Amino acid sequence: MYLKGIDSHLRVLLRLKMCIFLLAVTTAGIFLALLKSSELTEWIQNNLQNTCQCVKCFSKEDEFLNRYLNRSIEPFLSANADLSEEEFKWWSHLQSNSHNFSYFKATIKTLFKIIPPTPVFEKPQTEGCRTCAVVGNSINLKGSHYGPLIDFQDVIIRINYGRVKGYEQDVGARTTHRVMYPESGSTLDNTTHLVLFAFKIRDLEWLIKSLQTGISGKQVKPRANKNLVMVLNPAFMKYVHQSWLESKGKYPSTGFMTLMAAIHFCDEVHVFGFGADSSGSWSHYWEKMKGKNFKTGPHPGKQEYTIIHKLAAEKTIYFYNGV
């Protein structure tokens, strides 16, 4: 009688456990079904990968940032990146592109036989707090004495021809990443990352040829450490243009896309060298403006500057006005 009582108790307990288990499995199933794979990636990135340990990290309080930020879009291409045909079409209209999507995919495949399958990021000096300096080429850096502050960051990203030699006091001496495209290509030392901003398939081919043979037609042939090469994701360019800039201008400037990429892969972003001169032109700190009518070219300079200021006003980024 007594044993029978225990037996029925155990059976009830077993059923209860079974119910809890089934409930957990069903809940997980519903949860996964509700989140499509891209949304799941976004959810994981937003909630589980927030490992930032800086004094101030990107958070829910960065209201302006969160209105536009989409962490599911990778800033850099990787070997298994799945660019959609629609994203390719958007990208291929930026500059003259005569090749189709399959040709693009084949080119990417060849490229990733040479460069690492996923972009390489060195560990920051302080675990969990990668600090970055994005150095634009504005004339406002001249006489700024920002050099030591720039050099203090873990990652120092310079763009195109941004000079260093002779300008160390104002722009620092270290460069960890150099953004370029064929028209602004240069040779790098063995420790600097070449960050290619490709606007057409020919730009990717230029990189492949340069890394393979060091020869690339008439254009400057960059020599760089193959293991440190990274390529901006065309889908990321589209996202920056359509989400952040609401499709204003032809496409975002190199500097603005660099800043956006930094927001995606850095924990703390310090911004230097952004801002037009008194005539509204993007003049450089090392030279006199050549084409006075260039202004900000095909890029929505004013829009970009407004966004940068909003991010700075909310203390999402550290912005340095210069002189």
Ligand code: C5P
């Ligand atoms: O002139 P360049 O394109 O090499 O400059 C790199 C970036 O720096 C630009 O794409 C732009 O975003 C930024 N810039 C700026 N103000 C300037 C010069 C450049 O904001 N006066």
